[in-house]
Structure formats: structure tokens, C-alpha cells
Amino acid sequence: MSVAIVKERFSGKIGEVILGATSEQGGTRTSTVTIGGDAALPFLHFEGKVNRPVIAMEVNDIPPTWNETLTKQYGDVFNSPGAWAKQCVDDFGADLIYLKLTGADPDGENRSPEDCARVVKEVLAAVGVPLIVVGCGDSTKDNEVIAAVAEAATGENLLIGVAEQETYKTYAAAAMVHKHTLIAQSPLDINICKQLNILINEMGLPLNKIVIDPLIAGLGFGIEYAYSIMERARLGALGNDKMLAMPMFCSVGYEANRTKESNSSADENPQWGDLDDRAVLWESLTASGLMQVGASIIMMRNPAAVKVVKKNIDELMSV
Amino acid sequence: MxxxxxxxxxxxxxxxxxxxxxxxxxxxxxxxxxxxxxxxxxxxxxxxxxxxxxxxxxxxxxxxxxxxxxxxxxxxxxxxxxxxxxxxxxxxxRLKEHQVLMGDVQKGLLQESDHDLLEKFGHQPLATKLRISLSAPTLTENTSDWSRLSMEIRRVLKTGEKPVDIPLSVLKHLPEALRRANWDVSVTLTDIESGITVTHVESGNDNPPYGLAIDIGTTTVVVYLINLSTGEIIDQQGSYNKQAKFGDDVITRIVYAVENEQQLEEIRIAVVETINELIDKILARQSLNNTDFSSAVVAGNTTMTQLFLGVDPRYIRLEPYIPTMANVPSIPARDIGLHMLPDALVHCYPSVASYVGGDIVSGTLVTDLANGEDIILFIDIGTNGEIVLGNQDWLVSCACSAGPSFEGGGITFGMRAMPGAIERVVIDPDSLDVSLKVISKTLPVGICGSGLVDCLSKLLGAGIIDRVGNFQMGHPANSARLRATSDDKEFVLAWADQAGGGKDVVITENDVKNTIRAKGAIYAGIRTLLNMVSVEMEMISRIVIAGGFGNYLNVQDSIQIGLLPDLEEELYQFIGNSSIKGARLALLSQNAWREAKDLGQKMTYVELSVGPTFMDEYVSALFLPHTDFSLFPSCT
Structure with a gap:
């Protein structure tokens, strides 16, 4: 007896967003990355087009305070953002670089916006992949930093962030004037997510220049909330809600590596087993879980986990 | 000591x-x-x-x-x-004397529909007065005084099986009353379903019977004097509820009242005194006596009703929020202490639930909601937004906590609709110049609910705020009206030299956000209720708005800010204080009163705090007009 496969047909699809710009497009990237464009739920290839998720590896402008389980996998690169980025691309296969300008923090090194812009230029020069650039997290400082970075990298089509409901205007203006794409972050709330997209779009930034950051949580720390918010956003988008139909960015590396499970040694918690393996599993499971609900850009830190997730993506995409 | x-x-x-x-x-x-x-x-x-x-x-x-x-x-x-x-x-x-929304008696839509409703239900008031001439008793015609009187009442009124009764307090004075009047008497009667009761016997006269319609609001109390023979509103008086000294909202008052018996009585006396003072003012103005008031109908929210009767309100406030009673027995005025005929009955509108009270049942009766197949939405906008939806076959209601913004609370220059309140705002989008319409055409001192609705819509239209209510400090007009203060941002509606209070009248970002929360709660309540009964907005054939937020409702601006559903303006009707209007209607018609009690029974109460729907709707309504633009097609 033949079985008829039931296929769900959606009226909407996720908008396509291109990151980076080649020299013909006004930038200096050797290649661009296209995300979104999905017309079905994740990896249900038989129902419609499914786009490949990409991995962005994190680079900072100053040496990181990461656990040794991460740092020992890298070479002597932490004092040179360019070299760090290059290793991520060449050795670990990162599709993009996620550059966080931690050094700008007024409570830390308090680097000037010009210094930050210089670091961005350095990383742009070191690698050919597109860049994601975010500030230090201090909203007043980040306003200046992002404006300087956006201007210095005019035409590169960076993915800049993070714009929130209270701060979106500077970011949206910088993205519009200097031709970049924007991360719009909402606190695990589909309504605020949509409201922010509307606000940014009403300022004049086209919808295909916006990427959603739904704000996720690591495995064991509320990932199910993130999952259900992302699922609702994705179903809304496929149901033709244009204001939710953007690809999603997930800061997996940050969330997974701030859990106790990714940091506590086997001496402290023998029942949990070896930390190196555990940290890899924690980050890659957080990533693959969120991939199943539509994460398009997965930000990661652990090179070994990147390898696992890339393999997982390959398998899920080989149909 | x-x-x-x-x-x-x-x-x-x-x-x-x-x-x-x-x-x-x-x-x-x-x-x-x-x-x-x-x-x-x-x-x-x-x-x-x-x-x-x-x-x-x-x-x-x-x-x-x-x-x-x-x-x-x-x-x-x-x-x-x-x-x-x-x-x-x-x-x-000090609590100020102020104008309370007492209903648009002379003009407007409701006057017409009042009349229609009275025709529909039939004019048969809850109390009447009869002029009766009896033949004096003789040695051979020696039936008792009361039999003589009651037989005549039965004959005149054709009472049939309905019992005619007299309380001891009236009976005591009956012999003298009859003889002093030389057997020509005027008898005041309470006429309700369960029977007829004689409440007063006096010398024959042709004065009409009077009744009182009373609306007990949390903030204000309004009394109407009604000529029960003609249905006419003879006089009206309103003032603050003296319970305000125990707290502004029902919760604070419940907390005070449940402390001990004495405080419960204290808070009961406060509202009775409020009503008595209003009655006394009317008495003096109309040259009437207490004994001329033969009936009263009271409409108030559940807490107000319980406090008015001195019924312990404790469990209204505690989960699962249970009121003591739905239907209230009719009570002689003497037991409450109202300045009326001691045996006159005071009827209280029934409550539906702890947060949908008699005032809403009263409003529902006036809107004629349960009459026909058309689905009607009734919204009473106040500190609580109460919403009733339904038709002749079903009725659902809910209450959502909107906060006091529309009544002037929690807004820097907020005030109730009274002289000096800004009720309309126009802002020129290029220069940001403002023109205002102020109640009684005085200098502006503050802004009332309808002004606030207007203001929000115009601020958005002029690009002064974005859709979440953030002020846009870089507005191209570069007007001095838009300015930042040490802890907020504000827009000047009236400069000090053109304002009544000698200070700039402003609306702040915080005011705007409070108003967005208030409108969000009401719209979310509407959506949740519709959702629960699977009714689409488009199926609603009439929307009736009640409330004390202003003298009028600007439907277009209300839609622009997402307070009210985006439906044709013709479907809307604004009726002001519906609670007092329902009290009057019940006073004048036994059928209406029966219907009111039925309505109280029929209405299903939906608790919005159960389940995530309301919260979700609320967050999506915290946007101008709404996160889902498809609900507001006329706003794009």
C-alpha cells in the first residue's frame, strides 16, 4: 500500500538576508553569506526550501576571560583580533566572525570608539568572511561605538547590533546611512520582537536588513522558553506575518559557556565526567536544539563544538 | 481625660x-x-x-x-x-468640589433610547401613590381600619392574588392618619413582584410619588430625583464618595473595612452620609420632605454595594475572589439610614462577580444588550474596564484593570472631566504648535480622559512619540515644547502664561506609557473575551461605551491609539454614566427591574487571570495602535 505524505503548505516564507559585501557590491569581502529564505519548518526539506544555518565564531578586541577548556584549543591569538578571526575561519571553518568589542566597556578598558573602529578594520583585513559587530553592552557607550564602527566600515554590510526597544534608533540610523544589516533583540517576547521590527522598519530600514535575536538561554537554563518563542515566531512568519519573517540569530556560545556545567571541573563534580567533553556537548546540544526551531546564525565559541555542529548541519542538509 | x-x-x-x-x-x-x-x-x-x-x-x-x-x-x-x-x-x-458626570439628561442619544426602553418595559414604577376616599365606619359597617383600606387598594389596583401588606410601623399610626384626613388619604405603596406594601398614609393630596436613582461609584456618587408618575428627572446632584478618605481604590477600602466591625461600619456610614447629603441638597432645592421619597434603586460595583450594606467584603479581595451575594434583598430605608420614607424599599442592583458589579448590570440593561440576535459590545471605561458581550441568548463579561489614567489618575496633569480640563488637542505636525479645547472654555489646568486619548493620537500623528510611546527628541520641528527634564521627557500642551494653574501644562513620556498600558488592558480585555466565545470583531453590530472620562468620546482617535476596535464609527454609541440611567429605568418599571435581576443571573463571568491569553493580548496591545496591524486597517 502506498502512503501519501501529508505536506504542510505555508503562505509565507522567511525573508532572505545577505550579509557582507564583495568589492562589486561596495565592500571588501571575498564572499557573502545568505541566510533565511526558508519556506518550511526547519529541515523538513520535503515541504519546501530549507536554508543552511551558518556558524559565527566569537572574537573579542581584548583577550577573553574564557575557561581554559576553550582557550587551550586556540593558538596564541588572543592579543590579535585579526589572527584570532583568521584561525576561526581557516582552522575551525567559521562561516562568519562575531566580533564583540568588550574593550569599549567604561568599567573595563574603556577603549575609544576610534580604537574600536580600528579593530574592526583589522579583522576585516584579516578575513574574507562577513562580520557581525556588537558593542560592549553599555548602551550609552555602544551608541558612540556603533556609530564610529558603522562609518568606518561603510559599505561592508556588517551585521551590527544589538538594537533593543529603547535604543534602536542609533543602530537603525547607522545601518541605513552606512549600508549595514541590524540585529534586533527582544527579551524572549514575540510581541516585543515584532514591535521592534515595526519600529525599525518605520524608520526606513528595509525588512531584509533586519535579523531577529530572540534572546536565548543555554541548555538546562530555560532553553525551552527560547524554543517556544522561536517556534511561535517561525510559525507566525510562515503564516505570512512579514514583521516576524526575519532569520534568527542565537548567541549559543555565550549562553552555553556561562552555565555551571560548562565550567565546573571533574574534580568538583566527578559525577558529571570530564569537563572538556562536557563543555563541547553543552554548547553543541544548545546549538542543535535551537537549529531545530529555525536558528539561522549560530554564534559559537568552542572549536570542538563547532566541528560537531557543522557535522550535524551537513547531515541534516544532505537530502 | x-x-x-x-x-x-x-x-x-x-x-x-x-x-x-x-x-x-x-x-x-x-x-x-x-x-x-x-x-x-x-x-x-x-x-x-x-x-x-x-x-x-x-x-x-x-x-x-x-x-x-x-x-x-x-x-x-x-x-x-x-x-x-x-x-x-x-x-x-483638600478634596475639591467638582463636577461629576451625571449623564446627559437633556440631550444626546440616550434620552431617546431611555424613552424607547421605558416604552418597551412599560411604565409601572416600583412605588406608587394612590388617592383614596373611604367611607367612614359606622356601627353597622364596622370592619377594621386596615381591612377598609386594603380592600379599597385591592379594588383600585385590581391586585388579584398579589398580597397587600402593611408593616407594623405604619399600622401603628393608621387610625389617626385616617381620621385626621377625614378618610380622604394618599397612600404610598411599594409595588414589587412579591406583593404590595403600604409604606405611608397621609392626608389626601395630589403630589406625585418620588423616587431616587443612586449610582455609587468608587470615586463619585450621583443621585437623581425622579418623578415616578411621569418618569421625569426632576433634579440631580453628585459629589465625591466620602469613603475616599479611607483610600482611593476598592482594594485599600476593603483592607480598611475588614480590620474590625467598627471600621466596616465607619466606611458604610461614609457612603450613606454622602448619599444623605446629596438627598438633603435636593430636598432643600425642591422643597420636599424625606417622606416624599418612596423608593430607591442603587447601582454600584460589587465592593461598593457590599460596603453600602455593611456586608463583610473580605473575600472579594482574596483568591478565588468570591462576592457575598449576587441578588440583594430589598431593604427598608430605615435599616440603611437613608433620608427617605423609613419603610420605603431600597433596591440594589445584583452583582455578577467580584469585579463585575451592579453598575455593569445596570449599564447592560440600558444598552438593551440582551434584546435581539445582534451581538453588542458594552464597555464601561473606568479604573476597571468592564466589558460585556452578547445578545438575547448569551452574555459574557469580564473586568480588566486599566488603572485610573482615563479618570485623571497617575497622569502628571490628569484630572476628571470638569472645568479647566483639556478635552481636545490639535498639534500641527510641522511647527508642533498646539490648539486646545477646554471644558467650560476656561484656561487649561489639566487633561481629562478624552483629552488624553486625543493627545496620544496627535502626538503619534505629529511624530513626537513612536509606537511604543518613546519621545522623539530629535523631532525636526525643533520646538521648545518638546523638552527633557531631569528624570523624564515632556511635551508642553499649554505654557504657564496661558494656563489656569500658573504652571506649564505638560504630558510626559511616563504619562504616555501609563495611558498606553490603560488602553492596552481594555483592548486586551475585549480581544480575550471575543476569543473565549469565538466571536470575530466584524460580527459585532453595535458598541456602546460608558464611562466618566469626558463629555464625549472621539472614536477616530480612540481607534488610532488602539483603545477601541477598528470598526465603523456609526457602530459606536457613547452613553456617559450608564449606571445611573439603569437605576432610573428600574425605578420606573417593574419589568425592567425583573429583567435586571435576570441579566445578573444570565451573565457569565470570565476571569481574565486564568490562562495566558490575556497577558499575551495585553503585551501585543502595548503598541500604537497594536502589534498586529491587521487589526487596525484604517490606521496605516
Whole structure:
């Protein structure tokens, strides 16, 4: 007896967003990355087009305070953002670089916006992949930093962030004037997510220049909330809600590596087993879980986990 | 210990009170009403007074500054009397006389529909008056006084099986009343389903019977004097509910009332006194007597009704929020202490649930909601937004906490709809110049609910705020009206030299966000209720809005800010104070009163706090007009 496969047909699809710009497009990237464009739920290839998720590896402008389980996998690169980025691309296969300008923090090194812009230029020069650039997290400082970075990298089509409901205007203006794409972050709330997209779009930034950051949580720390918010956003988008139909960015590396499970040694918690393996599993499971609900850009830190997730993506995409 | 003398300035009024009385209580005794928002907890700072002489016991200074304290400023609720004192009560601490929305008696849509409804239900008031001439008894015609009177009443009224009764209090004076009048008497009767009761016998006259329609609001109380023969509204009077001194909202008052029996009685007396003062004003103006008032219908929210009757309101506030009763037995005025005929019955509108009360049942009756197949939406916009949806076959209701914004609370220059309140705003989007319409055409001193709706819509239209209510400081007009203060951003509606209070009248970003929350709660309530009964917006054939937020409702602006559903303007009707109108209707028609009690039974109450739907709807409504633009096609 033949079985008829039931296929769900959606009226909407996720908008396509291109990151980076080649020299013909006004930038200096050797290649661009296209995300979104999905017309079905994740990896249900038989129902419609499914786009490949990409991995962005994190680079900072100053040496990181990461656990040794991460740092020992890298070479002597932490004092040179360019070299760090290059290793991520060449050795670990990162599709993009996620550059966080931690050094700008007024409570830390308090680097000037010009210094930050210089670091961005350095990383742009070191690698050919597109860049994601975010500030230090201090909203007043980040306003200046992002404006300087956006201007210095005019035409590169960076993915800049993070714009929130209270701060979106500077970011949206910088993205519009200097031709970049924007991360719009909402606190695990589909309504605020949509409201922010509307606000940014009403300022004049086209919808295909916006990427959603739904704000996720690591495995064991509320990932199910993130999952259900992302699922609702994705179903809304496929149901033709244009204001939710953007690809999603997930800061997996940050969330997974701030859990106790990714940091506590086997001496402290023998029942949990070896930390190196555990940290890899924690980050890659957080990533693959969120991939199943539509994460398009997965930000990661652990090179070994990147390898696992890339393999997982390959398998899920080989149909 | 002897009582102490407290002198209040500037009235120069002296009263005597016992040791340990608070200045707040003493002032109330002196009939000087001081604002109190927190129920005498010493936290709101509304009851500031200046102690000019005397050494009171100060139990708390709340948020007073050291300078204020050194100047003798004290909180009246935290200042206990232990000797003679002289106290000044400054103007800003006093409850002001103000205009209360008493319904548009002369004009407007409702006058027409009132009339229609009375025709529909039939004019047969809850109390009547009969002129009766009896033949005097003789040795052979020797039936008793009461039999003589009751037989005549039965004959005239064709009462059939309906019992005719007389309470002992009236019976006691019957023999004299009949003989003094030489057997030509006017008899006042209560006429309700269960029977007819004689409530007064007097010398024959042709004065009409009068009744009182009473709306007990949390903030304001309104009384209508009705000629029961003609249905005409003879007079009306409104004022603040004196319970306000125990707290602004129902929760604070419940907390006060459940402390002990004495406080429950105190809070009951406060509202009875409020009503009695209104009645007395009407009495004096119309040259009538207490005994001319033969019936009253009271409509109030559930808490107000229970406090009016002195019924313990404790469980209204506690989960699962259960009121004591839905239907209230009719009670003789003497038991309540109203200045009426002692045996006149006072009828209270039934409640549906703790937060959908008699005022809403009353409004539902007036909107004629349960009459026909058309689905009607009734919204009473106040501190609580109460919503009723349905038709002749079904009725659902809910209450959502909107906050007091539309009544002027929680808004920097918020005020109720009274002279000096801005009720319309126009902003030129290029220059940001403002033109205002102010109630009574005086200089503006504040902004009322309808002005606030207008203002939000115009601020958005002019690009001064974005869709979440953030002020846009870089507005191209570069107007001095748009400015940042140390802790907020604000827009100047009227400059000090053109304002009644001598200060710039402004609307702040915080005010805007409060209003967005208020409108969001009401719209979310509407959506949740529709969702629960699977009714689409488009299926609604009429929307009736009630509330005390202004003299009119600007439907277009209400839609622009997402307060009301985006439906054609013709479907909307604004009826002001619907609660008092329903009280009048019930007073005039036994059928209407029966229908009102039916409505109370029929209405299903939906608790919005159960399940995530309301919260989700609420967050998506915190946007101008709404996160889902498809719900507001006319706003793009």
C-alpha cells in the first residue's frame, strides 16, 4: 500500500538576508553569506526550501576571560583580533566572525570608539568572511561605538547590533546611512520582537536588513522558553506575518559557556565526567536544539563544538 | 481625660475630639475633607497639613522632606491628638468640589433610547401613590381600619392574588392618619413582584410619588430625583464618595473595612452620609420632605454595594475572589439610614462577580444588550474596564484593570472631566504648535480622559512619540515644547502664561506609557473575551461605551491609539454614566427591574487571570495602535 505524505503548505516564507559585501557590491569581502529564505519548518526539506544555518565564531578586541577548556584549543591569538578571526575561519571553518568589542566597556578598558573602529578594520583585513559587530553592552557607550564602527566600515554590510526597544534608533540610523544589516533583540517576547521590527522598519530600514535575536538561554537554563518563542515566531512568519519573517540569530556560545556545567571541573563534580567533553556537548546540544526551531546564525565559541555542529548541519542538509 | 479642642484653619472651625484621634479623623469630623490615597498608612503623602500650635504624637512622616518637617508640615493620618491644637489644611490637601458626570439628561442619544426602553418595559414604577376616599365606619359597617383600606387598594389596583401588606410601623399610626384626613388619604405603596406594601398614609393630596436613582461609584456618587408618575428627572446632584478618605481604590477600602466591625461600619456610614447629603441638597432645592421619597434603586460595583450594606467584603479581595451575594434583598430605608420614607424599599442592583458589579448590570440593561440576535459590545471605561458581550441568548463579561489614567489618575496633569480640563488637542505636525479645547472654555489646568486619548493620537500623528510611546527628541520641528527634564521627557500642551494653574501644562513620556498600558488592558480585555466565545470583531453590530472620562468620546482617535476596535464609527454609541440611567429605568418599571435581576443571573463571568491569553493580548496591545496591524486597517 502506498502512503501519501501529508505536506504542510505555508503562505509565507522567511525573508532572505545577505550579509557582507564583495568589492562589486561596495565592500571588501571575498564572499557573502545568505541566510533565511526558508519556506518550511526547519529541515523538513520535503515541504519546501530549507536554508543552511551558518556558524559565527566569537572574537573579542581584548583577550577573553574564557575557561581554559576553550582557550587551550586556540593558538596564541588572543592579543590579535585579526589572527584570532583568521584561525576561526581557516582552522575551525567559521562561516562568519562575531566580533564583540568588550574593550569599549567604561568599567573595563574603556577603549575609544576610534580604537574600536580600528579593530574592526583589522579583522576585516584579516578575513574574507562577513562580520557581525556588537558593542560592549553599555548602551550609552555602544551608541558612540556603533556609530564610529558603522562609518568606518561603510559599505561592508556588517551585521551590527544589538538594537533593543529603547535604543534602536542609533543602530537603525547607522545601518541605513552606512549600508549595514541590524540585529534586533527582544527579551524572549514575540510581541516585543515584532514591535521592534515595526519600529525599525518605520524608520526606513528595509525588512531584509533586519535579523531577529530572540534572546536565548543555554541548555538546562530555560532553553525551552527560547524554543517556544522561536517556534511561535517561525510559525507566525510562515503564516505570512512579514514583521516576524526575519532569520534568527542565537548567541549559543555565550549562553552555553556561562552555565555551571560548562565550567565546573571533574574534580568538583566527578559525577558529571570530564569537563572538556562536557563543555563541547553543552554548547553543541544548545546549538542543535535551537537549529531545530529555525536558528539561522549560530554564534559559537568552542572549536570542538563547532566541528560537531557543522557535522550535524551537513547531515541534516544532505537530502 | 477631657476632650481636646482642635481648630482648623483657615475655616477657624473648632471641634472637640478625644486623645488618640488622628488629625485625619478629626478633620472629617469637622467636615473638612482631606485627601488620603493609602488608607492611613502614611505612605502616599496626600494628607499634608501644617501644625500651627500644639504638641501631637507623630507616628510617621512618610515622604516629607526635612525642610517640610521643620516648617511644621505633618501627615494628618500619622498625627495623633494628645492636646489642643491649631492646624492649617492647605488647598492642595483638600478634596475639591467638582463636577461629576451625571449623564446627559437633556440631550444626546440616550434620552431617546431611555424613552424607547421605558416604552418597551412599560411604565409601572416600583412605588406608587394612590388617592383614596373611604367611607367612614359606622356601627353597622364596622370592619377594621386596615381591612377598609386594603380592600379599597385591592379594588383600585385590581391586585388579584398579589398580597397587600402593611408593616407594623405604619399600622401603628393608621387610625389617626385616617381620621385626621377625614378618610380622604394618599397612600404610598411599594409595588414589587412579591406583593404590595403600604409604606405611608397621609392626608389626601395630589403630589406625585418620588423616587431616587443612586449610582455609587468608587470615586463619585450621583443621585437623581425622579418623578415616578411621569418618569421625569426632576433634579440631580453628585459629589465625591466620602469613603475616599479611607483610600482611593476598592482594594485599600476593603483592607480598611475588614480590620474590625467598627471600621466596616465607619466606611458604610461614609457612603450613606454622602448619599444623605446629596438627598438633603435636593430636598432643600425642591422643597420636599424625606417622606416624599418612596423608593430607591442603587447601582454600584460589587465592593461598593457590599460596603453600602455593611456586608463583610473580605473575600472579594482574596483568591478565588468570591462576592457575598449576587441578588440583594430589598431593604427598608430605615435599616440603611437613608433620608427617605423609613419603610420605603431600597433596591440594589445584583452583582455578577467580584469585579463585575451592579453598575455593569445596570449599564447592560440600558444598552438593551440582551434584546435581539445582534451581538453588542458594552464597555464601561473606568479604573476597571468592564466589558460585556452578547445578545438575547448569551452574555459574557469580564473586568480588566486599566488603572485610573482615563479618570485623571497617575497622569502628571490628569484630572476628571470638569472645568479647566483639556478635552481636545490639535498639534500641527510641522511647527508642533498646539490648539486646545477646554471644558467650560476656561484656561487649561489639566487633561481629562478624552483629552488624553486625543493627545496620544496627535502626538503619534505629529511624530513626537513612536509606537511604543518613546519621545522623539530629535523631532525636526525643533520646538521648545518638546523638552527633557531631569528624570523624564515632556511635551508642553499649554505654557504657564496661558494656563489656569500658573504652571506649564505638560504630558510626559511616563504619562504616555501609563495611558498606553490603560488602553492596552481594555483592548486586551475585549480581544480575550471575543476569543473565549469565538466571536470575530466584524460580527459585532453595535458598541456602546460608558464611562466618566469626558463629555464625549472621539472614536477616530480612540481607534488610532488602539483603545477601541477598528470598526465603523456609526457602530459606536457613547452613553456617559450608564449606571445611573439603569437605576432610573428600574425605578420606573417593574419589568425592567425583573429583567435586571435576570441579566445578573444570565451573565457569565470570565476571569481574565486564568490562562495566558490575556497577558499575551495585553503585551501585543502595548503598541500604537497594536502589534498586529491587521487589526487596525484604517490606521496605516
Amino acid at each position: 477631657p476632650p481636646f479642642q482642635i481648630k482648623f484653619m483657615p475655616e477657624n472651625r473648632i471641634i472637640e475630639v478625644d486623645s488618640g484621634t488622628s488629625l485625619l479623623q478629626a478633620a472629617a469630623k469637622a467636615e473638612i475633607f482631606i485627601k488620603s490615597g493609602c488608607g492611613s498608612k502614611g505612605s502616599c503623602g496626600a494628607c499634608k497639613v501644617v501644625v500651627l500650635s500644639g504638641e501631637p504624637l507623630v507616628t510617621g512622616t512618610g515622604n516629607l522632606t526635612p525642610e517640610q518637617i521643620s516648617e511644621g508640615v505633618r501627615l494628618a493620618c500619622q498625627t495623633m491628638i494628645q492636646g489642643d491644637m491649631t492646624v492649617e489644611v492647605p488647598l492642595e490637601s
